[in-house]
Amino acid sequence: EIVLTQSPGTLSLSPGERATLSCRASQSVRSSHLAWYQQRPGQAPRLLIYGASTRATGIPDRFSGSGSGTDFTLTINGLEPEDFAVYSCQQYGSSPTFGQGTKVEIK
């Protein structure tokens, strides 16, 4: 089973700043089968990024994903108030797993 480790656990930033979130896999993620989800309090997760770098339908371009192999990054350029949430990465290979999540909170 591929273990995904996200860092940091919590990121304290101000609106307008850039957020950089990391997701590291215990072994290589095949074909960049890596997704990012956003979860606001009390809501279901929402798909942001798939294929490591492709934005899902309707996702603003301030969200971007990058990386391959074992190291992946989600970047949010210019945090909006609605972006303060928990972000989880997921590898959707043969035995999918999620990371434990990074909380982006208002500083």
Added chain:
Amino acid sequence: EVQLVQSGPEVRKPGESLKISCQGSGYKFTNYWIGWVRQMPGQGLEWMGIIFLGDSDTRYSPSFQGQVTISADTSINTAYVQWSSLKASDTAIYYCARLSGSYRLNPFDYWGQGTLVTVSS
């Protein structure tokens, strides 16, 4: 519009059985996989398993194999997850979600609203 609507919150005692549901609409149900994801209180997401509604092919996470049963009734566009004997540690929110394509190696693109399951004596 694609929608996944889950059944309401449940409270059960340890040892009891339970089946919760997820009804899809707005798309051809039998062309997609539906999965279940657990979120324990204050914790992250856990991938439980998926079922392909075209032929009922079902895959489980090793952590959930033997602990739950995933099934579906395509006549009413509904997927289920069930427990035969609940434990207090099954207390969680359970989400259903649709894989984004007919191939099983895909992310979840649409999610249900979640079902809170509370197991307490």
